[in-house]
Amino acid sequence: MKLLIGDKNYSSWSMRPWLLLKHFGIPFDEVLIQLGESSTTREILAHAPNGPGKLPCLIDDKGVVTWDSLAIAETLAERFPQYALWPRDAAARNHARCVSAEMHSGFGDLRSNMWMNIRASFPGKNATPGTLADIARIQAIWGECLDTYGGPFLFGEFSIADAMYAPVAMRFNTWQPVLSEAASAYVRRITATPAVKAWIDDALRETHAIPYQDVCP
Numbered sequence: 001m002k003l004l005i006g007d008k009n010y011s012s013w014s015m016r017p018w019l020l021l022k023h024f025g026i027p028f029d030e031v032l033i034q035l036g037e038s039s040t041t042r043e044i045l046a047h048a049p050n051g052p053g054k055l056p057c058l059i060d061d062k063g064v065v066t067w068d069s070l071a072i073a074e075t076l077a078e079r080f081p082q083y084a085l086w087p088r089d090a091a092a093r094n095h096a097r098c099v100s101a102e103m104h105s106g107f108g109d110l111r112s113n114m115w116m117n118i119r120a121s122f123p124g125k126n127a128t129p130g131t132l133a134d135i136a137r138i139q140a141i142w143g144e145c146l147d148t149y150g151g152p153f154l155f156g157e158f159s160i161a162d163a164m165y166a167p168v169a170m171r172f173n174t175w176q177p178v179l180s181e182a183a184s185a186y187v188r189r190i191t192a193t194p195a196v197k198a199w200i201d202d203a204l205r206e207t208h209a210i211p212y213q214d215v216c217p
Contacts (some may be wrong), residue, residue, distance in 0.1 A: 009116070
């Protein structure tokens with residue numbers, strides 16, 4: 001399989017399926033395509049002409065193209081049932097799907113005001129009311145999951161849900177909003193996870209820059 005991703009410093013959507021493949025030891029070839037360049041879409045379509053030219057994009061060994069991070073996660077869960085990408089328990093699995101879908105479709109203020117930039121540091125900035133409301137909801141989700149399933153990850157063991165929220169932890173590291181101790185501890189655990197640490201290390205070594213994302217007004 002081949003996974004097309006964007007810059008590890010900026011591409012929150014690419015981070016999610018990459019973490020799943022790495023964490024569960026599923027073999028794949030990584031193709032990194034720099035974001036924000038005139039050639040970006042052309043390069044994506046050269047690998048996946050039947051897709052929409054978006055990242056991330058998974059191409060399996062038969063050439064089947066799957067785009068969108070959550071669709072890729074579901075595809076991996078179906079193809080590799082030997083790994084508990086979703087929780088095995090039906091009720092927990094339903095809960096995990098709900099909070100993952102909420103992350104996938106929501107939190108627009110957080111996305112707009114506290115974008116992912118692993119190399120940057122913008123402590124205390126852009127804490128708009130809408131962004132703080134998003135952060136409060138995320139902390140409530142994390143707290144409920146950790147209390148219900150006992151940690152250390154949202155549903156006990158690392159799953160798709162943790163991969164969906166890992167870029168949020170990266171945002172929190174960069175923007176450093178005020179968090180509860182439970183949320184801060186979860187951010188520390190996610191950041192220290194080997195697959196996440198590998199992604200961060202790669203991001204810190206990148207030299208390609210997207211200037212407007214490197215400056216906070």
